[in-house]
Amino acid sequence: MKASTQAKLWYAQRISAMLLALCVLVHLVTILYAMRGGLSAAEILARTRGNFSFAIFYFVFVLSVVVHAPIGLARIAEEWMQWRGRSLHIALLLVTLLLTVLGLRAVWGVYVG
Amino acid sequence: MSAETLNMRRNDWRARGNAGYWAFVVHRISGIALALFLPLHFWALSTSLQGAAALDGFLLWTDAPLFKFAEWGLVILLTAHMAGGIRLLVIEFGQWHGTRKLWIAVALAASVAVGVLLGAIMLS
Amino acid sequence: MVGLSLMRPLKVKIWRGGQQGAFVAYEVPRLASQSVLDVVTYVQRSLDPSLSYRFSCRVGMCGSCAMSVNGVARWTCRTHVAKVTDEARDDVLELAPLSNLPIIKDLTTDMSEFFDKWAKAKGQFTGTLTRDDEFSNVKPDSPERKKVDAAIECIGCGVCYASCDTVSWRPDYLGPAALNRAWSLVNDVRDAAQNDRLKSVAGDSGCHACHTHTTCSERCPKGIEPTAGISGLKRLAARAAIRGELD
Numbered sequence: 001m002k003a004s005t006q007a008k009l010w011y012a013q014r015i016s017a018m019l020l021a022l023c024v025l026v027h028l029v030t031i032l033y034a035m036r037g038g039l040s041a042a043e044i045l046a047r048t049r050g051n052f053s054f055a056i057f058y059f060v061f062v063l064s065v066v067v068h069a070p071i072g073l074a075r076i077a078e079e080w081m082q083w084r085g086r087s088l089h090i091a092l093l094l095v096t097l098l099l100t101v102l103g104l105r106a107v108w109g110v111y112v113g
Numbered sequence: 114m115s116a117e118t119l120n121m122r123r124n125d126w127r128a129r130g131n132a133g134y135w136a137f138v139v140h141r142i143s144g145i146a147l148a149l150f151l152p153l154h155f156w157a158l159s160t161s162l163q164g165a166a167a168l169d170g171f172l173l174w175t176d177a178p179l180f181k182f183a184e185w186g187l188v189i190l191l192t193a194h195m196a197g198g199i200r201l202l203v204i205e206f207g208q209w210h211g212t213r214k215l216w217i218a219v220a221l222a223a224s225v226a227v228g229v230l231l232g233a234i235m236l237s
Numbered sequence: 238m239v240g241l242s243l244m245r246p247l248k249v250k251i252w253r254g255g256q257q258g259a260f261v262a263y264e265v266p267r268l269a270s271q272s273v274l275d276v277v278t279y280v281q282r283s284l285d286p287s288l289s290y291r292f293s294c295r296v297g298m299c300g301s302c303a304m305s306v307n308g309v310a311r312w313t314c315r316t317h318v319a320k321v322t323d324e325a326r327d328d329v330l331e332l333a334p335l336s337n338l339p340i341i342k343d344l345t346t347d348m349s350e351f352f353d354k355w356a357k358a359k360g361q362f363t364g365t366l367t368r369d370d371e372f373s374n375v376k377p378d379s380p381e382r383k384k385v386d387a388a389i390e391c392i393g394c395g396v397c398y399a400s401c402d403t404v405s406w407r408p409d410y411l412g413p414a415a416l417n418r419a420w421s422l423v424n425d426v427r428d429a430a431q432n433d434r435l436k437s438v439a440g441d442s443g444c445h446a447c448h449t450h451t452t453c454s455e456r457c458p459k460g461i462e463p464t465a466g467i468s469g470l471k472r473l474a475a476r477a478a479i480r481g482e483l484d
Contacts, residue, residue, distance in 0.1 A: 001440075001441070002440070002484070003436065003439040003440030003441075003442075003443065003478075003483065004436075004439060004440070004478040004481075004483035004484050005440075005478075006439065006440035006441045006445055007439040007440055007445055007474050007475045007477075007478035007483065008475065008478050008479060009445075010445040010471065010475055011475040011478070011479060014202065014205065014206070014475075017198050017201075017202060018202060020195070020198070021195055021198060021199050021202070024191060024192075024194075024195040025195070027191075028188070028191070028192060028195075028227060031188060031231070032227075032230060032231060032234065035231070035234045035235065036234055036237075039172060040169060040172065041161065041165040041166070041167075041168035041169040041172055042165045042169070044161075044168070045161060045165050045168070065151065069144075069147075069148045069151065072144050072148070073145075073148055075448075076141065076144075076145065078406075078407065078441070079403070079406035079407060080406070098152060099151060099152065099155070102151075102152055102155035102156055102159065103151075103155050105155065105159040105162070106154070106155040106156075106157075106158035106159045108159075108162070109158055109159040109160070109161040109162040110158050110161050113161065113162065120255065120256050120339050120340055121336060121337055121338055121339055121340065121346075122252075122305065122333055122334060122335070122336045122337075122340065123336055123337075123405055124308070124336045124337075124399075124400065124402065124405065125308055127307060127308030127309055128305075128308055128309050128310065128336070128400055128452070129402070129450075129452065131450075131451060131452055131455040133449065133450055133451030133452065133454075133455065134402075134450045134451070134452055137448055137449065137450045141448075201449055204449055204464065204468055205449070205468045205471055205472065206468075206472065209462075209465045209468070209469075211454075211462065212449075212451040212454055212455075212462065212464060
């Protein structure tokens with residue numbers, strides 16, 4: 001991979017990290033708030049279904065994760081498994097696709113249904 | 114070329130005792146754990162597509178103590194990854210004021226606080 | 238105060254051999270204000286003249302005597318034995334060649350790759366003026382000059398490079414010293430090879446491989462923080478890449 005591509009990937013990971021820092025903060029507060037008194041699916045879905053500001057928030061959250069995580073995983077594969085090159089890039093492309101599909105399905109399920 | 118064929122010595126843990134290194138270890142381990150957990154989390158939430166009953170079926174499952182403990186741990190790791198990540202962003206993008214060890218303490222404190230708070234909510 | 242008989246002899250373990258080797262034990266008289274380099278010199282002059290090691294200035298200027306001291310890379314001429322071993326506990330002083338560099342023999346490593354990487358990081362100054370031109374005026378208190386000051390005292394000892402795990406994991410990684418050198422030139426307003434330099438330091442064998450372990454900044458005997466320069470390079474190189482200036 002070209003050095004300029006690697007440099008752009010680094011930047012993409014850091015920009016997504018900035019978004020994620022905000023998203024995780026909101027997510028943590030949401031978790032702590034929602035967990036009080038236990039969770040039932042009906043309760044969760046009653047709160048979430050049709051809540052479009054949260055839907056958009058989690059849409060952004062998922063996309064940031066999809067950018068952020070595979071770049072980090074690539075570093076780990078290269079450094080700790082000595083796995084480099086084309087096969088790694090294809091594997092990470094699949095991971096990216098998997099996370100995108102699963103993540104968007106989850107947002108759709110919880111917020112739109 | 115690996116170090117073995119080049120005949121180099123490798124560092125052991127005596128060379129890695131610094132706080133910044135531990136911050137890295139936590140960041141990487143939490144990153145791996147979160148990446149492994151995410152597909153499962155997404156999949157579980159998307160069971161709601163089949164209606165509340167399906168999601169409840171899954172939530173019932175998560176009432177097992179082991180599952181609760183894992184959830185609790187993951188939220189702590191998420192906090193650690195976020196706070197440690199903010200330190201990295203501050204080092205890389207902020208004005209240079211050293212290696213920001215105070216942020217390591219902040220990350221640790223945030224993780225402990227979230228851990229205690231969440232633990233209390235889960236047990237109540 | 239140099240009461241030899243009052244002090245317990247110092248137990249030393251020194252790596253002997255190259256390709257295959259082992260630690261060999263020695264006993265060295267303990268002295269007040271004794272440096273680790275003094276210990277090595279004693280072993281070579283009084284116990285075993287076949288011991289190989291490198292040193293020159295003995296005062297922390299030349300950068301040739303760095304070794305692994307009890308598992309941590311240090312400049313041995315300015316490291317007191319008393320700082321790294323406790324006499325009361327009868328600690329053993331363990332000396333090995335620097336990590337991440339091929340061993341030649343005993344305590345000497347082949348540092349050519351370390352310095353080749355300085356060249357790969359475009360560590361050479363590229364000027365535009367000739368001897369017929371006026372001197373450039375660089376104000377000592379300008380921001381660029383101050384950034385250069387923070388990076389320029391490097392003596393090339395290799396302590397940071399030997400301490401860096403990213404170098405171990407990614408043998409083509411340029412390492413903290415070479416990138417610190419590049420950073421001092423990036424801030425040199427007289428230098429005319431800036432884009433070439435950013436091209437050479439960008440990407441996974443360059444600054445973007447750094448994970449901010451900060452071990453280099455922790456260990457640098459001159460108090461330089463290569464982490465700062467590497468962070469600066471990350472930003473500049475990424476910005477140039479996005480503008481298409483690195484292609």
